[in-house]
Amino acid sequence: MKISTDDKKINELLSRGVENIYPKKEFLEARLKDGKPLTLYVGYDPTAPTLHIGNGITLLKLQQFQELGHKVIFLVGDFTGMIGDPTDKLAARQQLTPEQVSQNCALYKKQASAILNFSGDNPALVKFNGEWWGKMSAADLLNVATHITQQRLMERDMFQKRLAESKPIYAHELLYPLLQGYDSVAMEVDGEVGGNDQTFNMLVGRDLMKQFKGKEKFVLTLKLLVDDSGVKMGKTEGNMVAFSDTPEDMFGKVMRWSDGMIRGGFELCTRADVPSEKFIQAEPMKFKKMLAYEITKTFLGEEAAEQGEKNFASVIQNKERPPVEDIPEHKLLASDSSIISVLLYSGLCSSRTEARRLLSQDGVRVNDVVADQYTILKPGDIIQKGKRFFVKTI
Numbered sequence: 001m002k003i004s005t006d007d008k009k010i011n012e013l014l015s016r017g018v019e020n021i022y023p024k025k026e027f028l029e030a031r032l033k034d035g036k037p038l039t040l041y042v043g044y045d046p047t048a049p050t051l052h053i054g055n056g057i058t059l060l061k062l063q064q065f066q067e068l069g070h071k072v073i074f075l076v077g078d079f080t081g082m083i084g085d086p087t088d089k090l091a092a093r094q095q096l097t098p099e100q101v102s103q104n105c106a107l108y109k110k111q112a113s114a115i116l117n118f119s120g121d122n123p124a125l126v127k128f129n130g131e132w133w134g135k136m137s138a139a140d141l142l143n144v145a146t147h148i149t150q151q152r153l154m155e156r157d158m159f160q161k162r163l164a165e166s167k168p169i170y171a172h173e174l175l176y177p178l179l180q181g182y183d184s185v186a187m188e189v190d191g192e193v194g195g196n197d198q199t200f201n202m203l204v205g206r207d208l209m210k211q212f213k214g215k216e217k218f219v220l221t222l223k224l225l226v227d228d229s230g231v232k233m234g235k236t237e238g239n240m241v242a243f244s245d246t247p248e249d250m251f252g253k254v255m256r257w258s259d260g261m262i263r264g265g266f267e268l269c270t271r272a273d274v275p276s277e278k279f280i281q282a283e284p285m286k287f288k289k290m291l292a293y294e295i296t297k298t299f300l301g302e303e304a305a306e307q308g309e310k311n312f313a314s315v316i317q318n319k320e321r322p323p324v325e326d327i328p329e330h331k332l333l334a335s336d337s338s339i340i341s342v343l344l345y346s347g348l349c350s351s352r353t354e355a356r357r358l359l360s361q362d363g364v365r366v367n368d369v370v371a372d373q374y375t376i377l378k379p380g381d382i383i384q385k386g387k388r389f390f391v392k393t394i
Contacts, residue, residue: 001122003069005033013064017057017268019196022206022219031190031218032068040065040191040218041073043129043183045081046105047096050244051112054195054232056299057222057268059115061193066116066124073125073187074112076105079133080179083172111243114299132186133179144182145175147211148204153177156200181205184217191218197232225268228260247300248315251308252388254292259284262291270294315388324382327392332379337393339364339375342383346391358385 010032014025021028031038042058044051051059062072081101096104109118109126116124153174154160162169181204184192189209192202202219209217224232241253257265262284266274272294280287289309297305315322330346342348343355343364356373358364364371365384377383381393 001069003035003037004067005035006068009064009068013061013068016064017061017222019221019223020199020219021221022203023216027216028191028218028220037070038065038190039071039073039187040193041075041127041183041187041189042193043075043077043080043180044105044108045077046101046108047081048240049104049107050242051108052243053241053269053295053299054225055112056115056243057225058193058195059112060269060271060298061220061222062124063115065193066122069122071122071125072116073127073189074109074116075183075187076108076126076128077180077183078102078105078128079130080176080183081105083176083179107244114243114301127187129179129183129186133182141175144178144208147208148178148181150174152204177201177204178208181208184209185212188213188215189217191220193220193222195224196221197224223264223268225261225264228258241295243299245300247296247304247308248311248388250296250300251292251305251312254295255288255312257288257291259288262287265291265295270298311388322390324392327382327390329394330391332377332393337377338373339366339371339377339383340373342377342391342393343385346383348383348385348389348391 010029013032014021014029040062042062044055062074066072078098078101081104082096082098112118112124118124118126156177159169159174177200180201184205185208192205194202199219199221202221206217206219209215226232241250245253254265259280262280263274263277266272266287270291272290275287275290289312292312293305293309296308300308311322311326328346330342332342333345339359340352340355343358344350344352349355349358355364359371359373362370363386366375366377366381368382368384371383377393379394383391383393
C-alpha cells in the first residue's frame with residue numbers, strides 16, 4: 001500500500017488526543033513525511049472478556065496510522081496478562097490462568113475490527129507475546145534483565161508509594177516493564193502507542209530497542225479520558241463503557257457523563273470535529289447527545305447509534321416503555337416465579353440483597369404497578385427497574 005504524506009492527516013495524527021511524543025514530535029513528523037512505511041503497535045493485556053472505550057482511544061490512533069499506509073500490530077499480551085500490569089496499582093494484581101486469558105481475548109479481534117481493518121492491502125496484524133516469551137528460558141530472561149537496573153525500575157511512582165506505605169512489591173511486578181519493553185525488540189517495531197499511564201513501560205521498550213537493535217523507537221502517549229475528579233474510565237475503576245454493551249447501554253452511559261467530559265470525549269473517542277468549550281457550556285445536553293451518538297456509532301455502528309438515541313429519547317426523556325419486542329426476555333421457572341428470584345436471575349439485580357432494597361424503595365414496577373417482595377410473576381409480565389431497565393417474562 002502506498003504511504004500517504006498528506007500534511008493535514010499527519011498534523012491530525014500528531015496532535016489529536018496526544019499527550020507526548022518521544023524522543024520528540026519533530027522526529028516522528030519527519031518519519032511520517034519521508035514516505036517510508038513504519039511498523040508500530042499497541043499492547044492489550046486480556047484482563048477482561050471485552051475491550052472498552054479506553055482501548056478504543058488507542059485503536060483510533062492506530063487507525064490513523066493505518067489509513068496513512070503504515071503497518072499496525074494489535075498485540076495481545078497473553079503472557080504479560082497472566083502477570084498483570086502494576087500500573088497505578090497500590091496492591092498486586094490477581095494473576096490469571098492461561099485458560100482465563102484465552103477466554104478473555106476470544107472476542108478482541110472481532111471487536112477491534114470496528115476500528116481497524118484486518119483485511120485488504122494493508123491489514124492490521126494480530127500477534128501474541130506468548131509467541132516469544134513462552135519459548136524463552138530462564139537464561140534468556142536473565143540476559144534481558146541485564147539491560148535494566150533496579151534503580152530504573154524503582155522510579156515508578158506507584159512503587160515509591162507502596163514503599164512509603166510499607167506495602168509489598170513483588171519481583172514479578174518489577175519485571176513487568178521489562179517484559180512489555182522486550183515486546184518491541186521481539187517485533188522489531190519502529191514505534192509504540194499507548195495511554196499516558198503506560199509511558200514508563202513504553203520508554204523501557206525504547207531503551208531496550210537502543211541496546212538490542214541500536215535503533216530509535218518513537219513512543220506516542222495519549223491523554224486519558226477522566227471524569228471531573230481525575231479518575232480514568234476503565235474496567236478497574238468500574239465506570240467502563242464496553243464494546244460488548246448494548247446500543248442502549250452505551251448511549252445511556254455516555255449521557256451520564258459529567259458535562260466536563262464532553263470535549264475530551266469528542267477528542268479522544270470519536271473522529272468527529274471537536275466543539276469549542278464555549279458552545280458546549282451554552283448547550284451541554286445538545287452536545288452530550290451528539291457525543292453519545294458519535295461514540296455509539298464509532299464502536300457499534302450507525303444503526304446501533306440510532307437505536308440508542310431512540311431508546312434514550314423514549315425511555316429516559318419521555319419516560320416511555322420501549323416496544324415490547326425490544327424488551328429482553330426471561331424464562332420463568334415453574335418452581336420459582338417470585339419477584340426477587342426473577343430480578344436476580346434476569347440480571348436486573350446482582351444480589352438478593354439489592355433486589356430487596358430496590359423493592360423496599362419502590363424501585364421496581366410490574367406492568368406499571370409498584371411491586372413488593374411478595375409479588376408473584378406470570379408469563380407476559382413487564383418488570384421495570386428504575387427508569388430504563390426492563391425485562392419481559394415468558
